[in-house]
Ligand SMILES: Nc1ncnc2c1ncn2[C@@H]1O[C@H](COP(=O)(O)OP(=O)(O)OP(=O)(O)O)[C@@H](O)[C@H]1O
């Protein structure tokens with residue numbers, strides 16, 4: 001089954017055509033790496049795939065359903081229940097402790113707080129953050145922050161995890177830890193699309209998609 | 220809504236300093252509103268209440284313009300000729316017909332004149348009110364203002380007088396029983412005895428009025444059986460103007476309601492209210508700008524957080540509500556704190572003992588402590604807070620997460 005499928009996706013910003021007709025799909029259970037030079041359109045592609053950005057033309061299918069980009073509510077529900085995002089920057093909320101950051105997507109979904117906290121405890125423990133749940137984000141390291149962000153992305157048990165250079169800010173040890181987590185959850189069934197410009201990381205994925213100048217040159 | 224509250228309250232709690240500053244801003248506006256309203260309305264309703272109790276609700280007097288003594292220096296011109304028209308013909312019949320009106324509670328005749336009181340070397344120009352001690356209490360609440368409640372003495376002692384406290388003070392009289400000389404405009408004099416003092420708190424009245432028996436004044440002025448004023452008390456004071464217009468149709472003299480007699484004051488009060496509420500409005504506007512500023516700053520500072528919230532499924536509406544809830548809570552907390560502050564200030568002002576000497580004389584501030592002011596303050600502060608947070612919240616909800624992710 002295709003988790004997400006892009007057909008003829010074009011994105012034009014101003015005069016510039018950032019995505020020039022992209023056809024690409026990701027099968028359930030896959031771990032796909034997107035590589036390419038800086039400015040080749042990797043992030044832009046990921047935003048369309050994550051239903052965050054409306055393509056200028058072309059169609060997106062998510063789990064077989066055509067996505068209507070004009071329905072903000074429906075897009076939000078899909079992102080909330082089916083997708084997880086991890087970026088180079090952690091985007092954790094400084095006012096919230098680790099636990100509260102992690103449960104946010106579940107609270108939005110309507111899960112009871114105690115139930116969400118139980119799951120968040122488990123996730124944090126699994127990601128090596130056991131015992132630090134009540135800390136504020138400025139009380140943990142950069143590698144730990146990124147793992148909290150991953151825990152948050154996994155909170156609602158998404159079918160698709162989208163990661164844009166998730167290890168971009170990390171040292172090799174933390175990078176390895178993140179990759180191990182990704183491979184582990186992928187093995188458990190979560191589909192992953194990860195943008196990276198490090199080829200050795202890309203090599204650990206099932207499939208490498210290469211972009212150049214707004215086009216997919218290898219899928 | 221739970222997710223909105225979760226984020227909004229967390230932001231408020233964790234950004235204590237900002238929250239506190241904006242709550243304080245609102246509470247100052249709220250307490251200012253409460254205290255200024257209670258002071259101003261308190262003073263005004265005290266004044267109006269005294270006027271209503273003290274002055275005839277409706278007064279009937281000869282048409283010839285006799286300036287109201289409230290606005291006139293009671294300067295006496297000795298030997299002033301009595302104005303022929305300064306009387307009401309058939310006053311007894313008029314009174315009888317007025318008494319039949321269902322809204323009239325009481326009617327009394329008066330003879331009003333100027334005079335001078337002499338005590339030792341001091342003298343004092345005054346307004347002499349000749350009253351019928353039987354009828355007068357039915358037509359005005361004069362007894363309430365008498366220190367010794369000796370109105371009835373005017374019946375038995377035909378030379379008894381009741382002095383306004385400030386009249387007494389300027390003559391140097393402190394107790395009743397003192398004898399003084401009353402000089403009428405026609406030059407006639409009479410030795411009178413102080414039977415009581417009269418204190419309304421309204422300076423102009425206490426400083427001019429002297430009550431005596433109408434018969435005494437009639438014979439002093441050589442105007443036997445005459446009256447130049449009829450005073451009427453009615454059930455609903457707010458209908459005085461309407462009823463006075465009805466009376467005017469059938470009575471060939473001037474009929475004046477208390478509202479018309481005091482229209483200058485009532486319109487000054489209106490101006491006073493307008494100015495005060497403009498000031499309070501300005502304070503509330505300033506605190507609304509405070510809220511606006513702080514929420515706008517929060518929004519600009521938290522663009523990244525808004526972007527990730529949207530990525531994880533918060534809708535634009537959720538984001539709008541998060542910041543509107545912040546504004547609402549700040550307004551609510553500000554109103555509560557402001558009410559407590561306002562209450563404290565009211566308590567303090569009420570506890571101060573000082574001699575107010577102005578339009579009215581009291582032993583402190585007269586406050587109207589109506590709970591309505593608290594309610595209005597709550598409504599205003601919520602309204603202003605929501606208004607102030609509307610634009611920043613809207614801005615937050617229109618952020619495009621992709622723009623923010625790209626710019627990192
Ligand atoms: N708002 C914008 N207006 C105009 N051009 C833009 C805008 N945002 C991105 N671009 C252009 O779109 C192209 C693709 O950008 P994108 O961020 O997708 O590249 P990328 O492959 O993710 O690069 P990097 O590896 O540096 O993150 C770039 O040439 C960039 O300059």
Ligand SMILES: [Mg+2]
Nearest residue numbers: 042043044164
């Ligand atoms: Mg990029």
